[in-house]
Amino acid sequence: MRNWAAAAVGMPGGRTGLNVPKSIHIGSRLAGTFPAAAPCPNLKKKMRERKLKLLDLFCKAGGAAMGYHRAGFEVVGVDIDPQPRYPFEFHQADALTYPLDGFDVIHASPPCQAYCALKTMRNKREHPELINSTRDKLNNSGKPWIIENVFGSPLVNPIMLCGSHFNCNSGGYYLRRHRYFESNFLLLAASKCSHNHPTVGVYGCKARDIAKEKRHYAKPKETRGKPIGVVLSKEIAFGAMGIDWMNQKELSQAIPPAYSEFIGRQLFQWKMREEN
Ligand SMILES: C[S@@+](CC[C@H](N)C(=O)[O-])C[C@H]1O[C@@H](n2cnc3c(N)ncnc32)[C@H](O)[C@@H]1O
Numbered sequence: 001m002r003n004w005a006a007a008a009v010g011m012p013g014g015r016t017g018l019n020v021p022k023s024i025h026i027g028s029r030l031a032g033t034f035p036a037a038a039p040c041p042n043l044k045k046k047m048r049e050r051k052l053k054l055l056d057l058f059c060k061a062g063g064a065a066m067g068y069h070r071a072g073f074e075v076v077g078v079d080i081d082p083q084p085r086y087p088f089e090f091h092q093a094d095a096l097t098y099p100l101d102g103f104d105v106i107h108a109s110p111p112c113q114a115y116c117a118l119k120t121m122r123n124k125r126e127h128p129e130l131i132n133s134t135r136d137k138l139n140n141s142g143k144p145w146i147i148e149n150v151f152g153s154p155l156v157n158p159i160m161l162c163g164s165h166f167n168c169n170s171g172g173y174y175l176r177r178h179r180y181f182e183s184n185f186l187l188l189a190a191s192k193c194s195h196n197h198p199t200v201g202v203y204g205c206k207a208r209d210i211a212k213e214k215r216h217y218a219k220p221k222e223t224r225g226k227p228i229g230v231v232l233s234k235e236i237a238f239g240a241m242g243i244d245w246m247n248q249k250e251l252s253q254a255i256p257p258a259y260s261e262f263i264g265r266q267l268f269q270w271k272m273r274e275e276n
């Protein structure tokens, strides 16, 4: 069997480098929740000794940032709008022109509105597509990077993470939130997610019972009436996302910190291997 890990590690060129996958979905044996998010003692010691500096581009209120912080990174955020609730050092600036010197790794979450359901709405607005220009900028830096986005975005070979991989739940509802991560270093993830429990989705500034919402919109328009029981409490939204420092608008654009913590741990190990 080809050793993909060995092939992919040491591939500094990212998308423009060797033609090997940068991300691998592991099959059924690992499908389900990730059991051991905690790092081994040896890795914990290394993380204390070697603080890596992560630049969080398009940071909003810091869902991704919090996960990287928990994985041991020193995080600095950049957003074009003021972010009074961002929990770490913050700079208001354009991510596409912000200098990358002094950072060990870069995460970017360009706006997803150009690629998600909003683009098909009747009152849709024009949204910039920033993924390709962001990737070009990150590739030119020669540093390890991650770009996060939604289904339908032009990410190359991304892995998908979902709330069900991390057992994100609150009030009997399990989070269904699929987010995609492209990187220029090897990332592993389970291939399947499972939604056998009642599921909550967090979008449009609200927590929603996904099954009830689907049943509601499946009815003919004339007979639909008001959606009953579709909108869930904000406590369920914040609890399932694992976030308590944002407002609901910020929450509906955030990634759960569990996702970036999982990626951050892999990134840290990859960086340690590169440096040794
Ligand atoms: C999807 S949100 C990021 C969510 C964040 N990763 C989290 O987990 O909480 C995208 C952010 O990109 C910001 N943004 C849009 N264009 C930008 C630009 N040119 N430079 C910097 N930030 C920008 C928006 O203000 C918004 O806050």
Ligand SMILES: [Zn+2]
Pocket (backbone or CB within 6 Å): 162, 163, 164, 176, 177, 178, 193, 194, 195
């Ligand atoms: Zn899922």
